[in-house]
Amino acid sequence: MYDVIIIGGGPAGYLAAERLGHRGKKVLLIEKQHLGGTCLNAGCIPTKTLLNSAKQYLHAQDGQFGVHAEKVSFNLSEMMAWKEKVVGNLRGGLASQMKRFKVETLSGTGIVEVQGSFRGVRFVKEGEPGSGVLYETKAILAAAGSVPVLPPIPGTEGNSKLIDSTGILSVSGIPAKLCIIGGGVIGAEFASLFGMLGSEVSVVEMMDEIIPPMDKDHAPLMRKALRNTGFHLGCRVTRIEGGNVFFTDKDGTAGTLAADMVLMAVGRRAEIASWGAKEAGIDVTGKGVTVDNRMRTNISGIWAAGDVNGRSMLAHSAYRMAEVAVNDICAWLEGADSKDFMRYNAVPWAVYSNPEAAGAGITEQEALSRGIAIRTASAPMYMSGRFLAENIPGAPGTVKVIADERSGVLLGVHILGPYAPEMIWGAAALIENEMRIDDVKELVFPHPSVCEIIREAVWNF
Numbered sequence: 001m002y003d004v005i006i007i008g009g010g011p012a013g014y015l016a017a018e019r020l021g022h023r024g025k026k027v028l029l030i031e032k033q034h035l036g037g038t039c040l041n042a043g044c045i046p047t048k049t050l051l052n053s054a055k056q057y058l059h060a061q062d063g064q065f066g067v068h069a070e071k072v073s074f075n076l077s078e079m080m081a082w083k084e085k086v087v088g089n090l091r092g093g094l095a096s097q098m099k100r101f102k103v104e105t106l107s108g109t110g111i112v113e114v115q116g117s118f119r120g121v122r123f124v125k126e127g128e129p130g131s132g133v134l135y136e137t138k139a140i141l142a143a144a145g146s147v148p149v150l151p152p153i154p155g156t157e158g159n160s161k162l163i164d165s166t167g168i169l170s171v172s173g174i175p176a177k178l179c180i181i182g183g184g185v186i187g188a189e190f191a192s193l194f195g196m197l198g199s200e201v202s203v204v205e206m207m208d209e210i211i212p213p214m215d216k217d218h219a220p221l222m223r224k225a226l227r228n229t230g231f232h233l234g235c236r237v238t239r240i241e242g243g244n245v246f247f248t249d250k251d252g253t254a255g256t257l258a259a260d261m262v263l264m265a266v267g268r269r270a271e272i273a274s275w276g277a278k279e280a281g282i283d284v285t286g287k288g289v290t291v292d293n294r295m296r297t298n299i300s301g302i303w304a305a306g307d308v309n310g311r312s313m314l315a316h317s318a319y320r321m322a323e324v325a326v327n328d329i330c331a332w333l334e335g336a337d338s339k340d341f342m343r344y345n346a347v348p349w350a351v352y353s354n355p356e357a358a359g360a361g362i363t364e365q366e367a368l369s370r371g372i373a374i375r376t377a378s379a380p381m382y383m384s385g386r387f388l389a390e391n392i393p394g395a396p397g398t399v400k401v402i403a404d405e406r407s408g409v410l411l412g413v414h415i416l417g418p419y420a421p422e423m424i425w426g427a428a429a430l431i432e433n434e435m436r437i438d439d440v441k442e443l444v445f446p447h448p449s450v451c452e453i454i455r456e457a458v459w460n461f
C-alpha cells in the first residue's frame with residue numbers, strides 16, 4: 001500500500017512528490033502527459049523562453065547605448081528548437097528528481113476510488129482504456145491542474161484559424177495579423193511576444209482594463225508600451241468566422257477585426273472530469289475542488305493542490321499549496337494536525353512582457369472597493385541610476401506602494417518595468433511579514449539597482 005498517490009505531475013504534483021519522498025514516504029505519481037505539467041510544457045517555461053528570444057531580437061534591432069548590429073533577423077524554427085531544448089532539459093531534471101526521492105511514476109490516467117474507508121487510485125494506461133489497475137493508498141493528492149477555457153462563442157468549433165495558448169507555442173510562422181481574445185496575463189504576454197516579432201496584434205478584452213491584478217495607473221502605461229498592439233476594451237466577442245472576429249462594445253456598437261490567427265486566451269478552468277472527483281463524492285464548484293486552507297477536500301484522506309482547486313492559478317501558488325498539503329498529509333498519517341496553512345494575501349504575480357510587471361498584495365482600487373483606508377506613494381524608475389543606464393529615455397518604469405493609513409503596515413507593492421518579476425518576492429516578503437513603512441525605510445538596498453526604487457517610493461510617503 002502507498003502512503004500517498006499523487007494524480008498529476010505539474011508543479012503541485014511533482015513538488016509534493018519530492019517533499020514526500022524526502023520525508024521517506026512511499027509515493028506513486030501518475031501523470032497522463034508529461035512531467036512538469038502545464039507550467040513546464042505549455043505555460044511558464046516555453047512562454048518565457050520565447051519571450052526572451054523576442055526581447056533579444058528587439059534589443060539587437062534598437063541599436064542603443066553605442067552598440068549597433070547589422071541585418072538583425074530572427075529564425076522562428078531555431079527559437080522553437082531552443083524552447084524545446086529548455087523544456088526537455090527541465091523535464092529530464094524532474095525525472096532525475098523523482099528517482100532521487102524514490103518516487104514511483106506511472107504514465108497514464110489516475111482515477112480516484114472511494115469505498116467506505118478504502119482509498120485507491122485506478123491507473124489506466126494511455127491507449128489501453130478499460131478497467132486498469134487499482135492501487136490502494138492511505139492518502140491521495142489531486143494535482144490535476146487546469147485546461148484552457150473555450151467559451152461557447154459561435155464560430156469557435158472546427159475553426160482552423162482559432163488557436164489556444166498551447167497550440168500557439170508551436171506555430172510554424174508569425175501571423176501578419178493576430179487577434180487575441182482576452183487581455184489577462186496570458187493574453188498580454190502573447191501580445192508582447194508576437195508584437196515584438198512583427199505581428200500586428202489586436203487584443204479584445206471584455207473588462208475595462210487589461211491584466212486584472214495590475215494597478216489601474218500602470219495598466220494604461222503597459223498598453224501604450226506593448227509594441228505593435230492595439231486594444232479593444234469593454235468589448236464582448238459575439239462570433240468568429242474564420243479569422244474575422246465580431247464584437248460589440250459597451251454601447252452596443254458592433255466592430256470587426258480581420259486576423260490571420262485568433263488566439264483564445266480567456267482563462268483556464270480546473271481539470272475535474274478526468275480523475276473522477278464528482279463520482280468519488282468530492283465537493284466541486286465552478287471554480288474547482290473545494291478545499292480548506294490546508295488543502296483538505298471534504299473527503300477524509302483526499303487533498304487537492306494547485307490549479308485544480310482554482311484558488312490561485314499560478315505555478316508558485318501550486319508549489320506552496322503542495323507543501324501545505326504535504327505537511328498536513330504527513331501529520332494526518334501520524335494522527336495529528338499540521339500547523340501550516342495557505343495564505344494568499346502576498347502571493348506575487350508577474351507578467352514577462354516587454355515591459356515587465358509584477359505585484360503583490362492589494363491594489364489601490366481593491367483597497368478602495370473593500371473600504372480599507374490606505375496611503376499610497378509612487379516613484380518613477382528614472383530615479384534609479386541602473387534603470388537610467390540600461391533603458392532608452394522615456395522607457396516605462398514605476399512603482400506604487402500601498403500601506404494601511406493608520407498603522408503604516410505595507411499592504412501592496414506594484415511594479416511596472418525591468419526586473420519586476422525578479423524584485424517582487426522581496427516586496428511579498430515585506431507584506432507577508434506585515435512590515436511598516438518605517439521598518440522598510442531602515443532596510444539597506446543594493447546600489448545601483450532598480451529595486452532601490454521601492455525604497456524611493458517608501459520615502460515618498
Ligand SMILES: Cc1cc2nc3c(=O)[nH]c(=O)nc-3n(C[C@H](O)[C@H](O)[C@H](O)COP(=O)(O)OP(=O)(O)OC[C@H]3O[C@@H](n4cnc5c(N)ncnc54)[C@H](O)[C@@H]3O)c2cc1C
Pocket residue numbers: 007008009010011012013030031032033034036037038039040042043044045047108109110111143144145146165186271274275305306307308313314315316317318
Ligand atoms: C501560457 C501560460 C503561461 C503561464 N505562465 C505562468 C507564469 O509565468 N507563472 C506562473 O506562476 N504561472 C503561469 N502559468 C500558470 C501555470 O502553468 C499553472 O498555474 C501551473 O502549471 C499549475 O500547476 P498544477 O500542478 O496545479 O497543474 P498543471 O501544471 O496543469 O499540471 C497538472 C498535470 O496533471 C495531469 N493530469 C490531469 N488529469 C490527470 C489524470 N486524471 N491522471 C493523470 N494526470 C493528470 C496533467 O496532464 C498535467 O500535467 C501559465 C499558464 C499558461 C497556460
